[in-house]
Amino acid sequence: MRRLLPALVLSALPLLVAASPSLQTVASARIVDAARVELDSCLGDDKALAQVEVVGKPEDVQLLAGSVTIKARKPEGRWPRARVGMPVDISVNGQLMRSATVWFAVSVHHDVPGYAADAAMGTVASALKFTPHDADVATLQGPVVTDSQQVQGMRLRHAVLAGSPVLLEDFEHIPDVDRQQRVDVSASYGVIKLQTKGTAIGRGNTGDTVLVLVDGAEEPVHARITDKGVVQVVD
Known part of the structure; x- marks a missing residue:
């Protein structure tokens, strides 16, 4: 029986090979071409002015046999930019099998x-x-x-x-009140209203509260910005 096993295995190999699915190769050049077409579309009218160089490409891809579709996607982020990666999806019979990225150097x-x-x-x-x-x-x-x-x-x-x-x-x-800006300062104490000058320590816009050193004072006070260059002391 032991002598028969190797012979049985060898005789079955053709059947095993025939039963395994065949593979196909998608060349790197096809992936690069798809990415370049999409890149040109993104460039639009700038295509004629642009200098484009491939600086990074994937290797050939091994896939199961079937109808291959290669579709590049638009890059995300700022556009145009000096280095751009174009994502490429590779499908077989409508099913996504692999994704790859082609990198370009771009000058416009x-x-x-x-x-x-x-x-x-x-x-x-x-x-x-x-x-x-x-x-x-x-x-x-x-x-x-x-x-x-x-x-x-x-x-x-x-x-x-x-x-x-x-x-x-x-x-x-330009803020309504800037740091170290001279400002008009108003303050109310009951029925008493005062008008004086001061120097803003902070900066902000109308409605914001900033520190202001009123002329003659030793410590800054909080004041609300009411207009450009104008503040009102708050309690």
């Missing part, structure tokens, strides 16, 4: 508004001048200011250099 150059001169932190937007400058918009870390109305009543939150792109995140709203 445009003329965008740039600062005409260096400017210090706190410079009000109305005092700035913008001129067109070439920039790779894929490397920018935020939306570009395209209309001066976008930053009306705002100021620079940090210093900027001439030629650098004008980004919305460069600006902050």
Whole structure:
């Protein structure tokens, strides 16, 4: 009997191989091509201006036999950006079998508004001048200011250099009361109403409460902002 077992196993191998499902190979190039098509769709009108390079691609994929569908998805997050991973789903007979990511380096150059001169932190937007400058918009870390109305009543939150792109995140709203700002101070004590000057220690907008050092006083008091540059002492 023991002598017969090897012979029986060998004779059964063709049947086992025939019963196992066949495999197919999905080439990496097909996955990359699908990702590139979706990337071009995302670029839209910028496709002609863009420089795109594959910097990371998956290996060939082994799958069960059947009808293969390769579908790339749109990337999440900021767009465009210098490094982008395009997710690709690979299905067989309509069932998702694998997902892979193709990485691209992307560069898209445009003329965008740039600062005409260096400017210090706190410079009000109305005092700035913008001129067109070439920039790779894929490397920018935020939306570009395209209309001066976008930053009306705002100021620079940090210093900027001439030629650098004008980004919305460069600006902050000017508070109704700023730190170290001279303010008009009003106070009421029963029927007595006082008007004087002081220096704000904090900053805020109408309705906020800040510390204010009233002229001639040794300790700051709490005051509510009632208008730009105007506060009222609160108990």
